[in-house]
Amino acid sequence: MAVYTELSVDEVAAFFGALGLGWPRSVRGITTGIENTNYFVDTETGEYVLTLFERLTFEQLPFYLHLIKHLAARRMPVPNPVANASAEILHSLKGRPAVVVNRLPGESVTVPTVSHCRSIGEILARIHVAGTDYPRHQVNPRGLEWWNEVVPVVGRYVSDGQRSLLASELTFQNQIAVSSTYEQLPKGPVHADLFRDNALFDGGQLTGVFDFYFAGCDAFLFDIAVCLNDWCVDDCTGRQDGGRAAAFIGAYQSVRALTPAERILLPAMQRAGAFRFWLSRLWDLYQPREAAILKAHDPSHFERMLRVHRGEIA
Numbered sequence: 001m002a003v004y005t006e007l008s009v010d011e012v013a014a015f016f017g018a019l020g021l022g023w024p025r026s027v028r029g030i031t032t033g034i035e036n037t038n039y040f041v042d043t044e045t046g047e048y049v050l051t052l053f054e055r056l057t058f059e060q061l062p063f064y065l066h067l068i069k070h071l072a073a074r075r076m077p078v079p080n081p082v083a084n085a086s087a088e089i090l091h092s093l094k095g096r097p098a099v100v101v102n103r104l105p106g107e108s109v110t111v112p113t114v115s116h117c118r119s120i121g122e123i124l125a126r127i128h129v130a131g132t133d134y135p136r137h138q139v140n141p142r143g144l145e146w147w148n149e150v151v152p153v154v155g156r157y158v159s160d161g162q163r164s165l166l167a168s169e170l171t172f173q174n175q176i177a178v179s180s181t182y183e184q185l186p187k188g189p190v191h192a193d194l195f196r197d198n199a200l201f202d203g204g205q206l207t208g209v210f211d212f213y214f215a216g217c218d219a220f221l222f223d224i225a226v227c228l229n230d231w232c233v234d235d236c237t238g239r240q241d242g243g244r245a246a247a248f249i250g251a252y253q254s255v256r257a258l259t260p261a262e263r264i265l266l267p268a269m270q271r272a273g274a275f276r277f278w279l280s281r282l283w284d285l286y287q288p289r290e291a292a293i294l295k296a297h298d299p300s301h302f303e304r305m306l307r308v309h310r311g312e313i314a
Contacts (some may be wrong), residue, residue, distance in 0.1 A: 004054045005037040005094055008279050012041060012050065019082055019100060037096075040103065047103035049079065049210075052096045056213060059305050061097050063138040065089050067131065067189055068101075074130040077208045079104060085290050104208030106200030112231050117244040119206040119230055120199060121251030123195035124191070127209070128220050129256055131227035139144070140192055142276055144177050147312035154282040162201060162303070169275050169306065177270050182219070190223035191215055195230045221262045224252065225269035229277075229305060238274075238305035238313075271309045278302035 012027050020264030022043035030038040031047075034100050037052040053061060069089060072080040081089035091098045109116055139145065151170050154167075155163045176182055191198075193214040200208040232244040252258075281299035307313045 005052050005096060007037075007039065007050075007052075007094070010234050011091060011094070012039070015050075015091075015098070016041065018102070019084055019091075021048065021082065023101065023180050041100075042311075044202065048082070048100050049103050050093075050098065052093055052098050053213070054096070058090065058092075058097050060138075061090055061099075063136050064212050064215055065099060066136060067134055067215055070134050071130055076127055076130055077104065077206065078127075078212070079208070079210050087157075092279070101210075104200050104210060106202035106205075106207035108197045108199060109161060109201055110196065112196060112244065114244055114247045115204060116201065117231050117248040118251040119201070120194070120227055121248035122255055123199075123206055123209055124223060124227055125252040125255035127191065128188060128223070129298060134189050138188065140218040142192065142214055142280060143216065144173060144224075147173065147276065147279060150279050150283055153288055154279065157286045158282065165303070165306070166279075169310070170273065173275060174270075174273055176236055176265065176272070177197050178245060181261050181264055184259065185219040185265065186259060187219050188217060189215060190218045190220065192223060192226060194223065194227050203206070212259060219269070220256075221258075221269045223271060224249075224262075225266065225273035226276075229270055229273045229302075233305065235301070238301065239310045240270075264265075267309065271306060272284055274302045274306035278306055 007027070009024060009027050012024050016022065016024060022045040024041050024043050026040070026042045030040060036054050039050045041048045041050050045111055056064070066089075068078045071078045082100040082102070083089050084091065089099065112120075147170060151166050155166055158166070188301045190213075191209070191212055193211060194209065198211040199208065200210070207217070225310065228240065228245055228248060232241050232248055233239060234241055249258075278299055281297050281302060284297065285299055304313065
C-alpha cells in the first residue's frame with residue numbers, strides 16, 4: 001500500500017456520502033506496501049479502508065473483490081467490500097477503480113512467534129477450503145508466466161552472478177511446472193501474498209487477513225511456501241525456523257492434510273516463493289513508479305533466501 005493519488009477531505013467526503021457511510025472524521029494515507037493508493041477513513045458509522053487501484057483495471061478487479069466477498073460470507077476474517085445502492089462493490093473515484101472495506105481490528109506483528117505461525121497456518125487452510133467452490137478463475141498474476149516475462153528485463157540491471165542465478169532458477173521452475181508431480185498438486189484460489197503486514201492480531205488472537213490483490217488460482221502449496229518464507233524464517237539469515245515452521249504446517253494440516261505430491265514439492269515451492277518476491281522487488285527497484293508516499297522493499301532479503309533454499313548458503 002502507498003499513496004499515488006492524493007485525495008482531499010472533500011473528495012473523500014463526497015464519495016463516502018454517496019455510499020451512505022457518513023462524514024469523514026479523519027482521513028490518513030497508508031504508507032506501507034507499494035501497489036495501490038490506500039487511506040484509513042473514520043466516520044460516524046465506522047472505520048474503513050479506501051483503496052484506489054493504480055495497476056488493476058475495472059475488468060480485472062471483480063475476481064479479487066468477489067473472492068473476499070465469498071470468503072466473508074463463509075465467516076473468514078477478511079475485509080467485506082461496501083456496496084452502493086445498486087449492490088455494486090466496485091466503484092470509481094478520480095477515474096480509478098475504488099473499493100471501500102471495513103477496517104479490521106488489531107495490528108500486524110513484526111516478530112512472529114510459534115503461536116502466530118500456528119494461527120496463520122490454520123487460517124490459510126481454512127481460506128483454501130472455503131475458496132474451493134469459488135466460481136471465478138484467474139491465473140496467479142505473479143506466477144510462472146510473469147516470471148518468464150520479467151527475468152530478461154531485470155537481468156539487464158543486475159550483476160553477472162545475479163543474472164546467472166535468475167536464469168538457473170527460472171529454468172528449474174519451468175521444469176517443475178511441467179512435471180507429473182506438479183500436475184498432482186491441489187489447486188484453487190490462493191492469497192499469494194500473506195506476509196506479516198497482511199494479517200492482524202489483537203491480544204494474540206488472529207483478527208484479520210487482507211490485501212488479496214495478488215490473489216489468483218494456483219497450487220495451494222505455493223501459498224504455503226510464501227507464508228513459510230515470511231512467517232517462519234530468521235530475518236537476518238533467511239533460514240527457516242524449525243519450531244515456527246512445524247507449528248505452521250501442523251496447524252494447516254489440522255484443517256487440510258498435505259498430499260504426497262505437496263510433501264515432495266514443498267522445497268521447490270519455497271524456492272519458487274523466494275524467487276517470485278526477489279523478482280518483484282527487483283522489478284520495483286528498476287522499474288519504479290512515482291508516488292506521493294512510497295516505501296520500497298530491499299530485494300536482497302529474498303535473493304539471500306533463494307540461495308539458502310538452493311543450498312548455496314549453509
